[in-house]
Amino acid sequence: MINQRSPFFNVDWILILIYLSLCTIGWFNIHAAVYDPLFPGIMDMNTNYGKQFMFIISAIILGVVILLLDSKFFSTFSPVFYGITLLLLVLVLIVGRNVGGNQAWIPIGSFRLQPSEFAKFSTCLILAHYISSTTLKMNEFKMIGICVILLLIPTSLIMLQPDTGSALTFTSLVFALYREGLSGYILVIGAILITLFVLTLVINKFLLVGIIIGLTLLVLFVFRESRRHVQPILVSIAVGIAFIFCVNFAYQNILQTHQRNRIDVILGKLDDPRGQGYNLNQSKIAIGSGGLWGKGYLQGTQTKYDFVPEQSTDFIFCTVGEEWGFVGSLVVVSLYLIMLLRIVNIAERQRASFSRIYGYGVASILFFHFFINIGMTIGLVPVIGIPLPFLSYGGSSLWSFTILLFILLKLDSNRMGVI
Amino acid sequence: MNSFFQRKYIVQGIFIAVALVLLARLFYIQVIDKSYFLSANNNVLRKVVIYPARGIILDRKGRILVQNEPVYDLMVIPREVVQFDTLEFLRLVKLDKKGFDKRLTKARNFSPYRASIFEKQLSAQTFAAFQEKLTQFQGFYVQKRSVRRYPDSIASQFFGYINEVVPSDIIKSKGYYKPGDYIGRTGVEKSYEDLLRGQRGVENQMVDAFNRPKGHFAEGAYDTLSVTGKKLISSLDRDIQILGEKLMVNKIGSIVAIEPSTGEILAFVSSPSYDPNLMVGREKGNNYMKLLRNPSNPLFIRPIMAEYPPGSIFKVINALVAQQMGRINAETRFFCPGAYYYGRRGKMGCTHAHGSLTLAQSIQFSCNTYYGNVYKQMIDRSGMRSVNAYRKWYDAVNHFGIGSKLGVDMPNEKKGLLPTAEFYTRHFKSDRWTSTYNISLSIGQGELGITPLQMANVVATVANRGYYYTPHLIRGIGEDHIVKAAYTKKNYSGVDARYYGPVIEGMFGAVNKPGGTAYPIAQIQGIEVCGKTGTVQNPHGENHSVFFAFAPRINPKIAIAVVVENAGYGAVWSAPIASLMIEQYLRGKITRPKYYTDRLYNANLLPGHKAKQKAAPRKQTDSIPKIEIKPIVPVTTKSIAPHDQST
Structure with missing residues (x-):
């Protein structure tokens, strides 16, 4: 009886609509990015936009196939997916092709597979699988340890x-993890550490330590009646100061030169618009010159004439910003935000905790890409080479995001059932 | 659902907050901060200036005097330069290694991405050799520009020259000129700069990140075409200009010929001259410095800048003014005993004891005594105080264009010198002076300064019997032959036409009648030339030879003034030169015997040149004034004045 239902039974059409919109916007912007007014030509399968068209079609087919599968399939086979992904991640280090310093691709015929893209959904699946099947509580050390290990293995391989x-x-x-009960302090501590990291790089560390000690003394003075908090405060201050001194060391010794440069550019410590800051500078020029309404489709001079590197992949948002202006940016950012909020809502309406955890995983990963990618094009975060979901050119990333999303759609369509 | 359901809102809140931060940042860089828009244009737009060809200049018969010749600027885009055979390159462009490195560094400092000029104005030959191998030198290309070319190498001071603008030009033009532009510095090039320069075009070219051209911005909607400079039709006659310059070789002086019926300048010779082509091309700077250091100062535009006492040609003016004032008429006779005696012991010598002369004869023989008397009549016997009579005389002379600028369409014109009554009052510390105090003015000596152009203008006025048109160098602009309105207006001399008759009669006699000062040396068979010689006292050396004339007597076609410095009598050098010019202009050829022309061509009258050719036997001498009063102001040759150079 169930098998006779349409694959689209009970799917969330809002999410599919947003997905299709983003794919379409992506395709047009890739076309604009590679468009050469001297050779306007018709649709050519050898160009990026021609290929992307094929990628989109195949991604949609892939999505439909996922909807046809049984939803139990994903929860049951999560460890298998995870294992295969880890295997591929090992394999890519051995037989992978090195492109631009990253050994990230496994060549299969004329086509290149990027295992790190597929690690995204398989890691989400394994996390959901583990947390939903264990009896441990999120605030237990063992639980956190296993989750961290599950995350750390693919991360290290990548x-x-x-x-x-x-x-x-x-x-x-x-x-x-936070949604599943991880202490909120982890988020706060994470935010404090990032702030301290930035402050350490921007201002003199001794001055920073002085300010922190001063603030601590002030706090202790104000709350001098309650002795209960003195010890944890002093401990955390000590850790913080140790962290500050570690940052410099790590910054100088662990980060690679280009990573350090990218951070320096963002922090304004390095002004080199022709060298290290070239990407960012050109990207900001392209987006900034779009104005309110943009220059119009195929009219963006900065992207059309190759001023922005990587403009169909990581810097695809430049084309959006330049040709469609702030209005276009607003539309794209809004689509992502609606998608993210929608995914969270969908996750919360699941009966099965596996589906909920997975849904939060999808939202987290999409959010990270969305924030880091757009943030780097406008100079809010350092340049980190990750794609903009559904918009950036590239088969592997489009497929992996499609799989990520459509597994959620499938789980959601079956939300009344039991996994 | 579990107990952590509320955390949904925290997570969604973080998502919303981050999205708002992104949007705020986007709003700032896209809508508020406009600088990115400019940066984008900087990235992609290259304004390529299309230089128009400068307007060409023709002579009055449509023959080309100034044209344009293509030259080739060698451009470089440092970023695109790749390893190449430097030796071959240096050989082709004729540079040394040091110069090469210096230029490349300079270009790189300007911009590694943009083209800058590597070497200016390669010759056609260098270009041809270089062009063949251009593909070997990536990053280099050649840009065509045009420079001036003067096919006959004549009239350099007339045309003037152009050179690159300096910062002060750019400021003065309120930014019209851009560094690297050319601007007319002197002569016609300067006074008609606005017309000659044409209009620059601008192409808004788009380039990609690698500086490769990608077509025109907005399909060329903002491009402008360059407009070639206006063609100027000058008043010069190429043939007599060439003849005049040939005649003035190895002489210092000027020839100015004017068409009396229009005021158009037919010949404009300033000697010593230089080849105008020297002021063009790569050697321009060196050539310019050489000319600047030349002691005879070829850059000095003598026809409009050199001021001389006119000598005896001034008698023509006195004769006219005295008649108009009613002090003399055609029949007025004065007796010449060989000198004019004035005051207690004053004596102004005359060449001969001419006896009793009429007005016409006084011009013909150039009698000093006669004009001493004429001047006395005007200044002392007019029924008013001398100083007031002098003021009237001053105004009358000034009406002939003496002592003020004529308004020729050329920069640096000098106004000359005509002393005012106040000048003498100041000098004599009293206004009770009389004609005897400045009697030398009667014969054009003393404190007078007249440019050759003013001399020619006076004789044109005589030819027209009472008026002149402002002399000008350009008779037509573009295809329309427009002449400025100012040049079609008659300027009246204030002397009635009937008073010119006897003067012209005398000038005719001076050339065509035995005893005339320029007879027969300036006489032309079949053409009635009317002229007057002058010899200008020069306390620094040999006297200056002056002659002015017009021809033919009826319906004059040409009025001419010739000044040859340090050459002696007017009749000896200036008169024959003027005569040849007149014949060439009216007949289109010269019919004089070879010895006559060779003497003029070959003479070297430069100061310090010992082997000075002596004059051919003369029938009649010019009036040699022996003025015993000292010139109050030694107005002699102010010719070697520092040339005003703006570069």
Whole structure:
């Protein structure tokens, strides 16, 4: 009886609509990015937009196939997906092709597979699988340890390629863990550490330590009646100061030169618009010159004439900003925001905790890409080479995001059932 | 659902907050901060200036005097330069390694991405050799520009020259000129700069990140075409200009010929001259410095800048003014005993004891005594105080264009010198002076300064019997032959036409009648030339030879003034030169014997040149004034004045 239902029974059409809109916007912007007014030509399958068209079609087919599968399939086979992904991540280090310093691609015929993209959904699945099947509580140390290990294995393998951007993606899953009961302090501490990191790089560390000690003394003075908090405050201050001194060391010794440069550019410590800051500068020029209404489709001079590097992949948002202006940016950002909020709502309406955790995983990963990618094009975060979901050119990333999303759609369509 | 359901709102809140931060930032860089828009244009737009060809200049018969010749600026885009055979390159462009490195560094400092001029104005030959191998030198290309070319190498001071603008030009033009532009510095090039320069065009070219051209911005909607400079039709006659310059070789002086019926300048010779082509091309700077250091100062535009006492040609003016004042008429006779005696011991010598002369004869023989008397009549016997009579005389002379600028369409014109009554009052510390105090003015000596152009203008006025048109160098602009309105207006001399008769009669006699000062040396068979010689006292050396004339007597076609410095009598050098010019202009050829022309061509009258050719036997001498009063102000040759150079 169930098998006779349409694959689209009970699916969330809002999400599908947003998905299709973003794919379409992506395709037009890729077309604009590679468009050369001297050779306007018709649709050509050898160009990026021609290929992207094929990718979109195949991604949609892939999505339909996922909807046809049984929803139990994903929860049951989560460990298998995870295992295969880890295997591929090991394999890519051995037989992978090195492109631009990253050994991230496994060549299969004329086509290149990027295992790190598929690690995204398989890691979400395994996390959901583990948390939903265990009896441990999120605030238990063992539970956190196993979750961290599950995340750390793919992350480490990706770091070996090395593809820091993709590896950092997995940190976003902290939102999923938070929803499942991870202490909110973790988020606060994370935010404080990031702030301290930035402050350490921007201002003199001794001055910073002085300010922190001063503030601590002030706090202790104000709350001098209650002795209960003195000890934890002093401990955390000590940790914080230790962190500050570690930052410099790590910054100078662990980060690679280009990573350091990218951070310096963002912080304004390095002004090199022709060299290290070239990407960012050109990207800001392209987006900033769009104005309110944009220059119009195919009229963006900055993207059309190759001033922005990587403009169909990581910097695709430049084309949006330049040709469609603030209005276009607003539309795209809104679509993402609606999608993210919708996914959270969908996750919350699941009866099965597996589906809920997975839903939060999807939202976390999409959010991370959305924020980091657009943020880097406008100079809010350092340049990190990760794609903009559904918009950026590239088969692997489109497919992996499609799989990520459509598994959720499938789980959701079956939300009344039991997994 | 579990107990952490509320956390949904925290997570969604974070998503919304981040999206708002992104939007705020986007709003700032896209809508509020306009600087990115400019940066984008900077990235992609290259304004390519299309230089128009400067207007060409023709002679009065449509023959080309100034044209344009293509030259080739070698451009470089440093970023695109790749390893190449430097030696071959240096050989082709004729540079040394040091110069090469210096230029490349300069270009790189300007911009590694944009083209800058590597070497200016390659010659056609260098260009041809270079062009063949251009593909070997990536990053270099050649841009065509045009420079001036003067096919006959004549009239350099007339045309003037152009050179690159300096910062003060750019400021003065309120930014019209851009560095690297050319501007007319002197002569016609300067006074007609606005017409000659044409209109620059601008192409808004789009380039990609690699500086490759990508077509025109907005399909060329904002591009402007360059407009070639206006063609100027000058008043010069190429043939007599060439003849005049040939005649003035190795002489210092000027020839100015004017068409009396229009005021158009037919010949404008300033000697010593230089080849105008020297002021063009890569050697321009060196050539310019050489000319600047030349002691005879070829850059000095003598016809409008050199001021001389006119000498005896001034008698023509005195004769006219005295008649108009009613002090003399055609029949007035004065007796010449060989000198004019004045005051207690004053004596102004005359060449001969001419006896009793009429007005016409006084011009013909150039009698000093006669004009001493004429001047006395005007200043002392007019029924008013001398100083007031002098004021009237001053005004009358000034009406002939003496002592003020004529308004020729050329920069740097000098107004000359005509002393005012106040000048003498100041000098004599009293206004009770009389004609005896400045009697030398009667014969054009003393404190007078007249440019050759003013001389020619006076004789044109005589030819017209009472008026002149402001002399000008350009008779037509573009295809329309427009002449400025100012040049079609008659300027009256204030002397009635009937008073010119006897003067012209005398000038005719001076050339055509035995005893005339320029007879027969300036006489032309079949053409009635009317002229007057002058010899200008020069306390620094040999006297200056002056002659002015017009022809033919009826319906005059040409009025001419010739000044040859340090050449002696007017009749010896200036008169024959003027005569040849007149014949060439009216007949289109010269019919004089070879010895006559060779003497003029070959003479070297430069100061310090010892082997000075002596004059051919003369029938009649010019009036040699022996003025015993000292010139109050030694107005002699102010010719070697520092040339006003703006560069």
